Amino acid sequence: MAPTTPTPPAPESGVAPESGAEAPRTFGRRKPPRHPLYELTKPGITGFVMVTAGASAHVAAGGAAGLWPMIHTLVGTGLGTGGALALNQVFEREFDARMQRTRARPIPSGRISARAAGVFGTALLAVGILWLAVTVGVLPAAFTALSAVAYLWVYTPLKRTSYLATLAGAIPGALPALIGWTAAGGSAFDLGGWVLFGIFFLWQLPHVLALAWLLQDDYRTVGFFLMPPSDPDGRKIGRHMVFHSLSLVLLGFAPTLLGLTGWIYGAGATVLNLGMLAACMAAASDMSFDRVKRVFFASLLYQPLILALLLVDTRPLP
Numbered sequence: 001m002a003p004t005t006p007t008p009p010a011p012e013s014g015v016a017p018e019s020g021a022e023a024p025r026t027f028g029r030r031k032p033p034r035h036p037l038y039e040l041t042k043p044g045i046t047g048f049v050m051v052t053a054g055a056s057a058h059v060a061a062g063g064a065a066g067l068w069p070m071i072h073t074l075v076g077t078g079l080g081t082g083g084a085l086a087l088n089q090v091f092e093r094e095f096d097a098r099m100q101r102t103r104a105r106p107i108p109s110g111r112i113s114a115r116a117a118g119v120f121g122t123a124l125l126a127v128g129i130l131w132l133a134v135t136v137g138v139l140p141a142a143f144t145a146l147s148a149v150a151y152l153w154v155y156t157p158l159k160r161t162s163y164l165a166t167l168a169g170a171i172p173g174a175l176p177a178l179i180g181w182t183a184a185g186g187s188a189f190d191l192g193g194w195v196l197f198g199i200f201f202l203w204q205l206p207h208v209l210a211l212a213w214l215l216q217d218d219y220r221t222v223g224f225f226l227m228p229p230s231d232p233d234g235r236k237i238g239r240h241m242v243f244h245s246l247s248l249v250l251l252g253f254a255p256t257l258l259g260l261t262g263w264i265y266g267a268g269a270t271v272l273n274l275g276m277l278a279a280c281m282a283a284a285s286d287m288s289f290d291r292v293k294r295v296f297f298a299s300l301l302y303q304p305l306i307l308a309l310l311l312v313d314t315r316p317l318p
């Protein structure tokens with residue numbers, strides 16, 4: 001099936017038609033083409049992931065992480081994530097070529113061969129894992145490898161068969177919390193690391209579900225199952241967004257209860273989480289393009305703000 005609203009390909013334009021609307025509306029910035037290797041790493045997402053790992057390392061170290069371990073954590077996580085994101089584009093090149101949002105990517109647009117992208121992605125991922133193993137430890141390297149496996153060999157194929165893919169994809173997206181936590185000397189069994197994992201896991205679900213609704217025509221074109229079955233008016237997906245953001249209101253406060261952060265974080269996170277919940281509730285009552293788009297933008301604003309709150313209000317270790 002062809003996309004319902006053909007327009008010239010625009011890199012990452014996020015063009016998505018509203019059901020029944022006569023003209024497409026856009027969200028997201030139109031980005032000018034960059035070097036194909038740079039684009040393959042999806043720098044926006046990689047950057048967010050690096051900062052997530054860095055902030056988690058900062059909390060694990062009670063605000064006293066050393067400069068070099070922090071630099072190594074950021075570099076290793078960035079390399080590993082960029083490599084995994086590049087490999088995903090190798091695996092999904094045939095689908096990307098058929099979706100309006102992704103057809104201008106480096107591989108489908110012919111700016112780089114799948115083989116070259118595969119070599120680049122594999123090398124970046126391997127160097128990232130090795131970098132972490134050598135500089136900050138085997139555990140953060142193992143979490144990076146686990147994240148890549150979950151992303152490339154669980155989430156990526158599951159997109160074509162099950163709505164559960166949305167939950168599966170949020171696992172590799174949240175594992176950077178544990179990469180950072182263990183890079184700073186935390187244990188893989190510390191409650192604090194898992195609380196941060198839980199916050200980043202829950203944050204992604206409104207992000208992903210809003211996108212699934214906004215991009216549904218593109219996803220239907222290639223048979224990606226990122227929406228609940230039989231949900232034409234978005235009632236179910238709206239309820240799921242509210243449920244996940246409500247869970248986030250509760251879990252978001254846990255770092256302060258555990259003594260990892262102070263009241264500035266506790267109050268700020270609660271305000272952010274209630275804002276996210278309000279955006280999800282507004283969308284759930286009317287899944288219009290504009291309201292769902294607001295959830296997506298709220299999710300993009302949420303992540304740097306919650307990370308900033310963690311950074312400014314981490315408590316020293318006892």
Ligand code: HEM
Pocket residue numbers: 012013014015027028029042043044045048049052101166168169170172173174204207208211300303
């Ligand atoms: C299941 C997990 C996730 C899925 C399926 C997902 C999907 C997407 C998609 C499809 C877009 C592009 C929207 C557009 O066309 O404009 C996007 C944008 C974005 N996502 Fe996610 N995402 C997930 C998790 C994450 C994580 C873990 C991060 C970072 C910590 C992240 C950060 C971003 C950012 C910064 C953007 C906007 C900039 C860009 O497109 O590069 N996402 N996401």
Ligand SMILES: CC(C)=CCC/C(C)=C/CC/C(C)=C/COP(=O)(O)OP(=O)(O)O
Pocket residue numbers: 045049080081084085088092144145147148151169170172173174176
């Ligand atoms: C090694 C390591 C830390 C890896 C983590 C990778 C990561 C951040 C996974 C989270 C999920 C994610 C960003 C999916 C993007 O969706 P998609 O691939 O479905 O997006 P698309 O539709 O734009 O291709």
